[in-house]
Amino acid sequence: MNMSQSKEEILIEALPYIQKYEGKTFVVKYGGAAQTETELKHRFAKDVTILKKIGINIVIVHGGGKEITDTAYKLGIETQFVNGHRFTDKKMVDVVQMVLAGKINKEIVNLINQNDGESVGISGVDNNLLTAEKYFEDGQDIGLVGHIVDVNIPFLQMFLTNRLMPVIAPFGVGTDGTIYNVNADLAAAAVASALKAEKLVYLSDVEGVIANKQLVSTLTEQHARELFGEGIINGGMIPKVKSAFSTLHAGVKKVHMIDGRKKHSLLLEIFTDEGIGTELVL
Ligand SMILES: Nc1ncnc2c1ncn2[C@@H]1O[C@H](COP(=O)(O)OP(=O)(O)OP(=O)(O)O)[C@@H](O)[C@H]1O
Ligand SMILES: [Mg+2]
Numbered sequence: 001m002n003m004s005q006s007k008e009e010i011l012i013e014a015l016p017y018i019q020k021y022e023g024k025t026f027v028v029k030y031g032g033a034a035q036t037e038t039e040l041k042h043r044f045a046k047d048v049t050i051l052k053k054i055g056i057n058i059v060i061v062h063g064g065g066k067e068i069t070d071t072a073y074k075l076g077i078e079t080q081f082v083n084g085h086r087f088t089d090k091k092m093v094d095v096v097q098m099v100l101a102g103k104i105n106k107e108i109v110n111l112i113n114q115n116d117g118e119s120v121g122i123s124g125v126d127n128n129l130l131t132a133e134k135y136f137e138d139g140q141d142i143g144l145v146g147h148i149v150d151v152n153i154p155f156l157q158m159f160l161t162n163r164l165m166p167v168i169a170p171f172g173v174g175t176d177g178t179i180y181n182v183n184a185d186l187a188a189a190a191v192a193s194a195l196k197a198e199k200l201v202y203l204s205d206v207e208g209v210i211a212n213k214q215l216v217s218t219l220t221e222q223h224a225r226e227l228f229g230e231g232i233i234n235g236g237m238i239p240k241v242k243s244a245f246s247t248l249h250a251g252v253k254k255v256h257m258i259d260g261r262k263k264h265s266l267l268l269e270i271f272t273d274e275g276i277g278t279e280l281v282l
Pocket of ligand 2: 031063065184185236
């Protein structure tokens with residue numbers, strides 16, 4: 001799309017994508033970093049509702065990193081990150097659940113439903129949606145942090161079959177009932193892989209993957225290895241890029257990272273020829 005296009009040209013450009021994606025499943029990772037302004041949150045709710053209305057199955061997995069950190073701070077709990085993963089003790093896991101499932105999840109669901117998007121909020125604990133095991137980051141014990149070993153796909157399909165949009169708060173449950181904090185990128189990737197989704201889109205507060213101050217429009221796995229080696233991909237981008245490649249290996253067709261601060265970036269990525277942000281390819 002460019003600014004000189006008329007409204008009908010824009011619609012015509014979108015038509016083949018609408019036809020191609022009808023009945024397909026997209027997983028959208030809605031990063032906490034992209035949930036800042038009220039106006040942006042409303043636009044996101046509209047965008048996912050439009051996608052659903054044209055017949056795409058949408059599954060949302062949301063983050064909430066900034067709000068978890070802020071609430072923990074107010075409660076006098078210190079936040080520490082290890083390679084983009086939050087160190088999580090018992091107190092922190094309570095904050096994670098409270099903020100993600102109690103507040104952010106309901107806020108997103110409410111906004112989508114105000115647009116008639118028919119969404120339902122669930123967490124990884126509900127009907128054992130996300131089974132997790134303790135996760136070690138580079139061999140380090142980072143507390144009650146989990147990685148997902150199983151996704152209850154029939155449970156998710158039940159929502160999709162009934163034309164409901166699941167909105168998932170990413171924490172997982174161990175077989176012994178332990179609740180684990182799961183990085184939202186890893187959760188989104190596990191859900192997309194298990195669903196064999198057509199597309200996984202990460203919305204964050206950056207244009208995409210940046211290297212030497214420039215947006216990388218297409219990132220190969222080999223290039224990503226180099227950027228990791230040089231420390232150019234760091235912090236919150238580490239679990240994003242690693243999980244993105246794991247989903248491509250699991251058979252998800254397309255993985256994109258886009259700027260959630262940009263107006264209607266999700267629609268632009270899906271319905272226009274140029275695409276935006278970073279596409280990850282093997
Ligand atoms: N090479 C890179 N390119 C782009 N961003 C990078 C890079 N390396 C590190 N980052 C950081 O990754 C951040 C995005 O990850 P972050 O975990 O903060 O957000 P999120 O995943 O969208 O939110 P949440 O974790 O709450 O779901 C960016 O704001 C940026 O600071
Ligand atoms: Mg993150």
